[in-house]
Amino acid sequence: MRVAVTGTPGTGKTTATDRLADAWDGAEELRVVHLNDVIREEGFHDGADPDRGSLYADLDALAGWLDERADADVELVDSHLAHHLDADRVVVVRCRPDELKRRLTDRGETPAKARENAEAEALDVVLAEAVERHGFDAVYEVDATDRSPDDVADAVAAVVRGEREPSAGTVDFAGYL
Incomplete structure (x- = not known):
């Protein structure tokens, strides 16, 4: 089973998937793939903006690379691009735009990039793309704004185990705009 863990940069995807991998106690083998690392390391890109x-x-190259290595029972694919690839379930990690903006500037992003990502989060850009590609029945939202990374990891684990119902459209940050 492939689970895409996606969301606007800075929402907590990578931290949550790493925490989940460290704490995984399921009978299934779990593998985490950080797509942004794969893009850089394997050269799956066409230059820089x-x-x-x-x-x-290069999403086609990424898709082929993932398919060739699909050997784990559960594969978590982490990236703000993960929802553009085939997946059985999609977790969209969300964060209140003002908090997201703070997180991004704290990690050194420019104010313009932080603002652009906060606005994309308020407009549900990643969520809309995920639902368009995968449908409402395969998309789960997790609001990470006021949750610890371990709590977010637990929410992702609940999706993997089938303990949560799909929840696309339950998080609303439009008031930020």
Whole structure:
């Protein structure tokens, strides 16, 4: 089973998937794939955006790479791009835009990039893309704003284990705008 763990940069995806991998006690083998690392390490990109410094990911190459290595019972695919790939379930990690903006500036992002990502979060950009590709029945939202990384990891684990119902559309940050 492939579970895409996606969301706007800074929401807590990577921390949550790492915590889940460390605490996993399921009978199934669990593997975490951090797509942003794979893009850089394997060269699955077509250069960098000169304004943002981010790489233009080659999603077809990523999809092929993932399919060739699909050997774990559960594969968590972590990236703000993960929802663009095939997955059985999609977890969209969310964060209140003002908090997201703070997190991004604290980790050194420019104010413009932090503002752009906060606005994308308020507009549900990643959620809308995930629902469009995978449908409402496969998308789960997790609001990480006031939750510890371990709590977010537990919420992702509940999705993996089938203990949560799909929940696309339950988080609303439109008031930020």
